[in-house]
Amino acid sequence: AKSSGRNCYRFFHASMLEKLEAKKLVISDLRQALKNDELELFYQPIYNIETRKIDKAEALIRWHHPAKGVISPQDFIPIAEENGLIVELGNWVLQNAIANVRVFRQNLCPEFCVNINVSAAQLKPEDNWLSELILSLDTANLGANAIAIEITETALMTDRKKVVEDLRLLKEKGVEIAIDDFGVGYSSLSYLQQLKIDIIKIDKSFVQQLGIDSAGTTLCKTIAQMAKNLNIKVVAEGIEDEIQLEMLTEFGCHFGQGYFIAKPAQAKKFETFFHSFKPA
Numbered sequence: 001a002k003s004s005g006r007n008c009y010r011f012f013h014a015s016m017l018e019k020l021e022a023k024k025l026v027i028s029d030l031r032q033a034l035k036n037d038e039l040e041l042f043y044q045p046i047y048n049i050e051t052r053k054i055d056k057a058e059a060l061i062r063w064h065h066p067a068k069g070v071i072s073p074q075d076f077i078p079i080a081e082e083n084g085l086i087v088e089l090g091n092w093v094l095q096n097a098i099a100n101v102r103v104f105r106q107n108l109c110p111e112f113c114v115n116i117n118v119s120a121a122q123l124k125p126e127d128n129w130l131s132e133l134i135l136s137l138d139t140a141n142l143g144a145n146a147i148a149i150e151i152t153e154t155a156l157m158t159d160r161k162k163v164v165e166d167l168r169l170l171k172e173k174g175v176e177i178a179i180d181d182f183g184v185g186y187s188s189l190s191y192l193q194q195l196k197i198d199i200i201k202i203d204k205s206f207v208q209q210l211g212i213d214s215a216g217t218t219l220c221k222t223i224a225q226m227a228k229n230l231n232i233k234v235v236a237e238g239i240e241d242e243i244q245l246e247m248l249t250e251f252g253c254h255f256g257q258g259y260f261i262a263k264p265a266q267a268k269k270f271e272t273f274f275h276s277f278k279p280a
């Protein structure tokens with residue numbers, strides 16, 4: 001474009017303001033949503049390839065906006081993280097996941113575990129969110145293996161010392177820690193050992209390259225091999241077809257998650273799926 005730099009600047013400026021306004025709107029709507037019960041946790045099964053059973057599921061938040069319909073977490077979680085509302089949202093997720101896992105343990109299997117996603121912004125030292133987690137499990141009379149947390153590599157890099165300490169405590173208590181979107185971040189791998197990480201989740205961007213791109217295939221294979229050597233379990237996420245599941249099984253992945261097994265669904269629907277599930 002031949003437009004002057006000045007015009008470009010103006011345009012840029014206006015859209016920044018618009019974005020800011022849009023974000024403010026999301027935040028005020030989200031506060032309403034928390035009050036008005038517009039949020040819901042969906043569940044996606046995590047299939048245990050070794051036992052061919054489902055004894056875990058990931059909780060994924062959905063927002064039923066009264067005017068805008070269903071809003072994807074990608075469109076509000078990052079804004080809530082910036083604003084700090086994520087702390088309240090994170091507590092909502094925890095309390096609801098605990099309520100649901102109690103039902104799953106009654107109706108599905110006594111050892112059932114729900115994975116919840118935890119943002120870096122929830123792990124600020126002053127919030128002590130992780131001790132809250134332990135306390136909530138105790139209050140609900142649940143063992144530490146009822147809830148596992150999923151956290152990204154980037155989250156581990158913010159305020160490392162405190163996060164490392166807290167996660168060590170969680171581990172001591174017996175709460176499993178999974179590294180989400182593994183391979184996408186840029187951190188060193190030393191934390192895998194330092195934190196005695198239990199699980200890594202191979203990012204779906206790699207899984208979706210299986211059989212299509214040889215570098216992507218090699219990455220999946222290498223991650224699985226490395227994890228095996230370090231005694232870490234692997235979840236492959238974003239499995240969309242049988243071939244991908246077969247390849248990942250061959251590579252030694254322990255768990256599979258993706259639309260091929262089931263899409264995230266409401267808790268009741270997830271229970272129905274669980275009861276009708278037959279491994280291939």
Ligand code: C2E
Nearest residue numbers: 060061072073074077093117118119238239240258259264
């Ligand atoms: P994530 O934790 O990496 O979750 C996996 C995402 O992949 C989910 O998107 C899931 O619906 C989607 N997915 C699962 N299987 C497949 C598949 O086979 N193919 C494809 N293309 N996608 C698949 P979703 O539910 O839209 O969530 C997006 C992200 O939002 C999550 O990514 C997570 O980072 C964040 N998120 C969701 N719920 C929460 C929450 O309760 N708290 C926090 N802090 N973040 C959340």
Ligand code: CA
Nearest residue numbers: 058117150180
């Ligand atoms: Ca996740």
Ligand code: CA
Nearest residue numbers: 180181201237
């Ligand atoms: Ca992920």
Ligand code: CA
Nearest residue numbers: 152180181203
């Ligand atoms: Ca992600």
